[in-house]
Amino acid sequence: MEKVILVAASLKGEKYSKESVAELERLAHTAGGSVYKTYEVLLNAYNPATLIGKGKCEEIALEVKANDISAVIFNEEITPAQQKNLANIIPAKIIDRTWLILDIFASRARTKEGELQVELAQLKFLLPRLSGKGGALMQQTGGRRGGMGTRGPGERKLEYDRRRLRVRIAKLEEEIEKVKKERGIRRARRAVVPLPQVAIVGYTNAGKSTLLNTLTQETAVYADDKLFATLDPTTRRVKMPGGGQILFTDTVGFIQKLPHNLVSAFRATLEEVSEADVILHVKDASSKDISEQSRTVFKIIKDLGAQNIPMAEVFNKCDLLPHYPLAALKNANPGAVFISAKENKGIKELLKKIEETLLFKWHLKTIRIPVSKAYLTGFVYENAMVKKRVENKDGSLTLKIMITKGNYDKIKKEL
Ligand SMILES: Nc1nc2c(ncn2[C@@H]2O[C@H](COP(=O)(O)OP(=O)(O)OP(=O)(O)O)[C@@H](O)[C@H]2O)c(=O)[nH]1
Ligand SMILES: [Mg+2]
Numbered sequence: 001m002e003k004v005i006l007v008a009a010s011l012k013g014e015k016y017s018k019e020s021v022a023e024l025e026r027l028a029h030t031a032g033g034s035v036y037k038t039y040e041v042l043l044n045a046y047n048p049a050t051l052i053g054k055g056k057c058e059e060i061a062l063e064v065k066a067n068d069i070s071a072v073i074f075n076e077e078i079t080p081a082q083q084k085n086l087a088n089i090i091p092a093k094i095i096d097r098t099w100l101i102l103d104i105f106a107s108r109a110r111t112k113e114g115e116l117q118v119e120l121a122q123l124k125f126l127l128p129r130l131s132g133k134g135g136a137l138m139q140q141t142g143g144r145r146g147g148m149g150t151r152g153p154g155e156r157k158l159e160y161d162r163r164r165l166r167v168r169i170a171k172l173e174e175e176i177e178k179v180k181k182e183r184g185i186r187r188a189r190r191a192v193v194p195l196p197q198v199a200i201v202g203y204t205n206a207g208k209s210t211l212l213n214t215l216t217q218e219t220a221v222y223a224d225d226k227l228f229a230t231l232d233p234t235t236r237r238v239k240m241p242g243g244g245q246i247l248f249t250d251t252v253g254f255i256q257k258l259p260h261n262l263v264s265a266f267r268a269t270l271e272e273v274s275e276a277d278v279i280l281h282v283k284d285a286s287s288k289d290i291s292e293q294s295r296t297v298f299k300i301i302k303d304l305g306a307q308n309i310p311m312a313e314v315f316n317k318c319d320l321l322p323h324y325p326l327a328a329l330k331n332a333n334p335g336a337v338f339i340s341a342k343e344n345k346g347i348k349e350l351l352k353k354i355e356e357t358l359l360f361k362w363h364l365k366t367i368r369i370p371v372s373k374a375y376l377t378g379f380v381y382e383n384a385m386v387k388k389r390v391e392n393k394d395g396s397l398t399l400k401i402m403i404t405k406g407n408y409d410k411i412k413k414e415l
Contacts, residue, residue, distance in 0.1 A: 204253025
């Protein structure tokens with residue numbers, strides 16, 4: 001593990017919450033850092049040259065030298081100029097929050113598309129930060145190479161040459177365009193089976209992947225007590241209690257101050273969210289920061305243009321709450337469902353809630369197909385989710401289905 005120092009610098013009156021500082025510590029930990037010390041710096045104004053004051057920089061520089069610290073991580077975004085100045089004073093890698101998140105993303109990307117997107121976001125971040133003659137700022141700092149803040153996706157080493165970087169960016173954009181098209185084709189093919197789609201979204205570490213595992217009774221989806229365990233969307237079929245199936249997609253976790261170019265980098269991956277029939281918002285009931293985290297999630301949903309999709313709210317990790325606070329939480333959120341994904345509790349209620357929410361767009365119908373119209377059966381199966389099938393004595397078929405209005409009208413006309 002690399003020893004790191006954290007700096008949470010905020011303006012007086014806008015002081016970071018304890019949770020926000022703890023989150024920075026968890027991010028650093030997730031990236032493989034062992035936190036030596038955390039500086040909470042309160043400022044009257046940000047210093048345009050060094051973000052924090054010169055004196056503070058020198059104090060940190062001494063600490064770095066005396067304790068073999070490999071990186072200093074700032075909770076703020078640092079400008080290229082600030083980074084250069086900071087690196088001149090402090091002999092360690094200078095990493096900001098955005099770069100730290102990108103570094104974690106780089107080690108997490110699993111699919112080709114995920115890798116391309118992370119690398120593109122990294123290179124776009126790096127480009128303005130390279131010093132003039134192709135020298136690499138990140139590499140120069142403290143003469144240190146490798147480790148935290150230098151990872152690319154897969155086994156790839158990040159490039160630090162300006163000209164080559166530009167070429168690589170163009171190539172990545174081209175490849176992403178290609179992969180996107182392929183995805184579109186794949187999705188169109190999948191759409192032939194019109195199952196309702198639920199997108200699981202929520203703050204990082206809320207328990208989204210654990211929930212999907214519980215829903216599908218398997219442990220194929222990587223869940224971990226680290227931030228951004230999931231990067232690429234995973235879609236699974238889930239059997240509903242009353243019959244039928246629904247598609248659930250697990251997505252990348254959201255986080256405060258997620259850099260804007262990252263949101264747009266992941267837009268393609270998050271397309272699943274804007275195309276869902278229901279958004280399932282998973283919250284961590286044990287978090288001290290639920291409302292702030294929810295605000296962050298809503299903001300990103302809006303950024304994705306998905307704010308009009310019906311949403312179901314679920315509080316997870318209820319097993320961690322004592323009786324009284326849990327009761328209070330339930331009182332304050334009458335429309336929500338309360339579960340423990342880990343202990344498989346409340347899952348039935350959750351699925352019921354999701355079906356209810358689906359009824360905004362999908363309708364529950366019972367149809368009878370007489371023998372003379374048996375040819376319609378295939379069409380129904382292709383255009384509806386069949387919850388129950390009863391073969392009647394007279395050879396006719398009674399189907400309980402969930403179906404969109406347009407498709408129902410089509411069937412109605414034929415029957
Ligand atoms: N006690 C408790 N822990 C849970 C529950 N659900 C998930 N966890 C734990 O919370 C941690 C995060 O779970 P994940 O499923 O990886 O969370 P996630 O929302 O997918 O996280 P990202 O993919 O990082 O956004 C893991 O250590 C889980 O074991 C629960 O109901 N109760
Ligand atoms: Mg996950």
